[in-house]
Amino acid sequence: TRSAPLMIGWPTETAGQNVWFAQEGCRYALGPSSQDVPADGGVFRASVFGDPVSTSCPIGCPWQATASAAWIHLSGNGSGAGDDQLTYTVDPNTTGVLRGATITVSGRTLTVNQAR
Numbered sequence: 844t845r846s847a848p849l850m851i852g853w854p855t856e857t858a859g860q861n862v863w864f865a866q867e868g869c870r871y872a873l874g875p876s877s878q879d880v881p882a883d884g885g886v887f888r889a890s891v892f893g894d895p896v897s898t899s900c901p902i903g904c905p906w907q908a909t910a911s912a913a914w915i916h917l918s919g920n921g922s923g924a925g926d927d928q929l930t931y932t933v934d935p936n937t938t939g940v941l942r943g944a945t946i947t948v949s950g951r952t953l954t955v956n957q958a959r
Contacts, residue, residue, distance in 0.1 A: 869904030
């Protein structure tokens with residue numbers, strides 16, 4: 844959670860007033876931290892946890908996932924809020940070698956290792 848003042852000024856003897864704004868902070872987690880997938884690919888899921896620092900915040904924390912390889916496809920637009928599932932599809936591995944990539948969600952990483 845963070846806060847900062849905003850000085851609102853006007854041409855008077857008191858020259859204005861400070862107004863404080865606060866922004867709720869979020870904690871994120873992603874599980875599992877690694878996933879071994881078969882060579883023929885498939886559909887897989889990870890759990891994303893996006894919770895506010897304090898219980899006074901009534902909304903879930905927004906998150907956005909990104910994949911580091913073109914052979915991993917995130918469902919929808921790869922985003923959500925609060926605690927949710929991230930679904931992703933892995934293309935078949937036709938390279939003949941093991942391959943790996945990552946999915947990152949709000950600074951947390953899932954390593955995807957695909958068999959050959």
